[in-house]
Amino acid sequence: MTDDRMANVPVWTLATGDVRVPALTGDEPMTAERLAELRGVLAVLADEPIATLEVHPLPDELDRSRGIALDVASPLAQHLSQLITQSARSSSTATAAGEGLYRMVVPAKVAAQFGQGIVRPMASKAASGGIHGALVNSTGIAAQATFVPVGKAAAAGAAGGAGATAGVAVAGSAALTVAAPLVLMAVAVGVSANVDHKRQQAIEHITELLEQLKEQKLEDEHSELDGCRDAIDKATAILLDQGKPGVSLGLDSAVHAINTALGAADRRLAQWQSALDKLPEGEAVELGTLTKSFPGVDDHGGTFRTHLELAALAIALKRRVVVLQAVEHAQSDPGNLFQNFARALKRDQQRLDELESSIAGVLVRLSALELARPNGLRPVFTNGEVDRLMRAAHRIHRLSDGVTVNSGTTDVAIEIARNTDGSVVVFPALPA
Numbered sequence: 371m372t373d374d375r376m377a378n379v380p381v382w383t384l385a386t387g388d389v390r391v392p393a394l395t396g397d398e399p400m401t402a403e404r405l406a407e408l409r410g411v412l413a414v415l416a417d418e419p420i421a422t423l424e425v426h427p428l429p430d431e432l433d434r435s436r437g438i439a440l441d442v443a444s445p446l447a448q449h450l451s452q453l454i455t456q457s458a459r460s461s462s463t464a465t466a467a468g469e470g471l472y473r474m475v476v477p478a479k480v481a482a483q484f485g486q487g488i489v490r491p492m493a494s495k496a497a498s499g500g501i502h503g504a505l506v507n508s509t510g511i512a513a514q515a516t517f518v519p520v521g522k523a524a525a526a527g528a529a530g531g532a533g534a535t536a537g538v539a540v541a542g543s544a545a546l547t548v549a550a551p552l553v554l555m556a557v558a559v560g561v562s563a564n565v566d567h568k569r570q571q572a573i574e575h576i577t578e579l580l581e582q583l584k585e586q587k588l589e590d591e592h593s594e595l596d597g598c599r600d601a602i603d604k605a606t607a608i609l610l611d612q613g614k615p616g617v618s619l620g621l622d623s624a625v626h627a628i629n630t631a632l633g634a635a636d637r638r639l640a641q642w643q644s645a646l647d648k649l650p651e652g653e654a655v656e657l658g659t660l661t662k663s664f665p666g667v668d669d670h671g672g673t674f675r676t677h678l679e680l681a682a683l684a685i686a687l688k689r690r691v692v693v694l695q696a697v698e699h700a701q702s703d704p705g706n707l708f709q710n711f712a713r714a715l716k717r718d719q720q721r722l723d724e725l726e727s728s729i730a731g732v733l734v735r736l737s738a739l740e741l742a743r744p745n746g747l748r749p750v751f752t753n754g755e756v757d758r759l760m761r762a763a764h765r766i767h768r769l770s771d772g773v774t775v776n777s778g779t780t781d782v783a784i785e786i787a788r789n790t791d792g793s794v795v796v797f798p799a800l801p802a
Contacts, residue, residue, distance in 0.1 A: 378518045380425050381405060382453065384474070386550040386708040387418030399518050409781065413477035419708060421553050423453075426471040432787060434795045438563045438606075442792035445612050446559060449552035451792050457520050472786040474556050475802045550707045555610070558697045558711070560784030560799035562606055565689040567798045569599070572683035579679060582671035588680070595631050595683050598624035602690055609697045625691055631684035635725060638677050642732045654742035657762050667736065667769075668762035681729060685722050692718040730773045737770035 378399065400408070405422065412420040440447050454468040576592050601624040605615040615621055645663035649655055657668060666672010692715060700711035741763045781802035787795045 380457075380518055380520050382423040382457070382520045383408075383412065384421045384423055384549045384553055385418055386420070386553050409475060409477050419476065419553070419712075421474050421476045424473045424475075426473065428469065428471050428787060434787065436563075436567065437787070437795040437797040438559050438566075438610075439795045440559070440610060440793065444610060444794070445551065446555035446610065446786075446796070447788075447792050447794045449549065449555060450786070450788060450794065453549060453552060468788055468792070469790045470788055472788055474553070474560075474784045474786070476553070476557060476782045476784070478781050554697075554700055554707050554711055556784045556786065556796065557782075557799070558693055559610060559796040560782075562690055562693050563796055564798035564800070565686050565693070569683060569686040569690070572679050572686055576676060576679045576683060579671045579676045583666075583673065583676060585673065585676070588673070588676050591631065591634070591680055592683075594627050595680065595687060598627055598687055602687065602694070605694050606690070609694055609701075612701055614698070615694075621691075621694075624687075628684055628687045628691065631680065632688060632725070635677075635681035635684055635729075638681070639725065639728055639732065643728070646732065646735050649739070654740040656742050657759065660739070660741075660766075664736070668758075668765060670765070678729065678733075681725070685726055688722055689719070692722070733769045733773050737767050739766065741766070 409422055442448075442451075450472065451468065573596060580589050580592060601620040604619050605621045608615050608619075642664065649659075661668060664674040666676075667674045669675075695718065696711045696714035699714040700707045703710050741759060743759070782799050783802035784799050785797045787797070
């Protein structure tokens, strides 16, 4: 997409600590390819995480409902406002008004600390194998833009009591803006929005499946999980305003419900793996044998598919809780914001990554099975029986569609729409 409104796009290099790296940028414009190379070099050479922040015009059409809105008094909005204000005083490439689409890219080296499964491409229904981004009309702007480094930008002082000050770290002849609180808050909100989007998708799928299944026990399990949302939303709002969530929010009981659901997912996973291990290797499997361990696997709905969606919902809710816990850990040590955040995320995400990867492995194994003709005395089967077998085979073979097993990490992009009054909407983090 060609952007005629702004040929030059300002780009900051944001460090999360006082670092020195060889001079890599001057004040000369660069291409998107050169900017991507710069990100890779910075990730390798710098001891502290270094992100880049671009500012594009706001797209004409923007679905803000998919993001998390923060008012002008929020720490993230204040950190961003400070960066813009200080940069406007010292650089002609920055805009004082600050309205626009801000795109922060965190390198894959750092994104790996967030957990392998936390940010993945969102499948597009418009094209097979396609993916889509979080913002309408935002993808492709960067490809046509000319990037101008904001080499003299400095953000003075951290807002909201985060404790870490922002300033300039000299990297050879180029300047890096030290903005640990800004990077921390952007990543925290972007990741939280990403996992909440997954939660919404899981809720939609479960609701549809339960309407067909009419299984009270599973409906109760779904209701208990969905009931955790209110406590998590309130805790998110408080933590993003740098407060401390109290017992009255009910977050403890929500976490208990989520952990109970994850325990159920672990038990079901073990049963699925055991059932697959008992199947004769390399031989076709009768549909009746398969449905005993995977009830409804041959149908659009069914208990098995509902169990899958309940596990996806529990994982999504737990990932959001983990982000909240990481933010709380990071803010408890103002001088060590990003390191605490990354450590807390990495440690707690590992179990979720393993569970998600193992479930994906089950789906891949199921999709590779060959269905056998039913055993019986009759040599000929009815058209209905043949049709059912063909439909079942098709649905089972498609179980692996969209499954990602042991996916590698990529650069992570967090897109932030900033209004003229300083308020922001942070969209789900997505692969850059």
